[in-house]
Every structure is written in structure tokens, then in C-alpha cells.
Amino acid sequence: MVVGVLRVEVFLQTPQNLKEKRGIVRRLLGRCRSRFPVSAAEVDHQDLWQRATLGFAMVEQEEKEIDPCFTRIEREILLSGLVEITASDREFLHY
Numbered sequence: 001m002v003v004g005v006l007r008v009e010v011f012l013q014t015p016q017n018l019k020e021k022r023g024i025v026r027r028l029l030g031r032c033r034s035r036f037p038v039s040a041a042e043v044d045h046q047d048l049w050q051r052a053t054l055g056f057a058m059v060e061q062e063e064k065e066i067d068p069c070f071t072r073i074e075r076e077i078l079l080s081g082l083v084e085i086t087a088s089d090r091e092f093l094h095y
Helices: 018-035 063-080
Strands: 002-011 039-044 051-060 084-094
Touching: 002 063, 018 039, 018 051, 018 063, 051 063, 063 084
Parallel strands: none
Antiparallel strands: 002 051, 002 084, 039 051
16 A cells, blocks of 8 residues: 655735635645545645645555656646646655
């Protein structure tokens, strides 16, 4: 069993307050949850209105099944046009 964790830091240009930021983050997370077999949440920078850190987790039998999904998630975030990715980190835990 392999647990994959993807951490994506994003920069939001358009929101003027936390309420607008939360709406954008909620749309991104909902889109990723509905299109990919992952758990997703905002995991850091909840109090900043132009930054967010999104966390994704996935469990599979092998790492090679998780890595392409994480690549597609990053592409989906970029193609949304809502945010810019400033950093991304992947971790795989083997059990």
C-alpha cells in the first residue's frame, strides 16, 4: 500500500478579501474532488487572502498509479485560470 501526498501552494490575484478567497479555493477543491479519486483540503495560509496551500491525499497499491494523477491535478489547477502555482511537493509513504 502506498499513500501519496501532494502539497500545492498557490497565489490568488483576484480576491480582495477572505470571503472571495474561500470561494475560489472551494471551487478548486470541489473540482479536483469530483474529477480525481483524492481527498482534498486547504491545509495552510487560511488567514491570508492571496495565498493558499492545498493538500491532496490518495491511496493505491503502487506509486506509479498515484504520480500521474497528481500531475493531472496540478494541470487542472493551472488550467482553471484562478490561481498561479508557486510551489508543489509530493511525498509517497510505503507500507
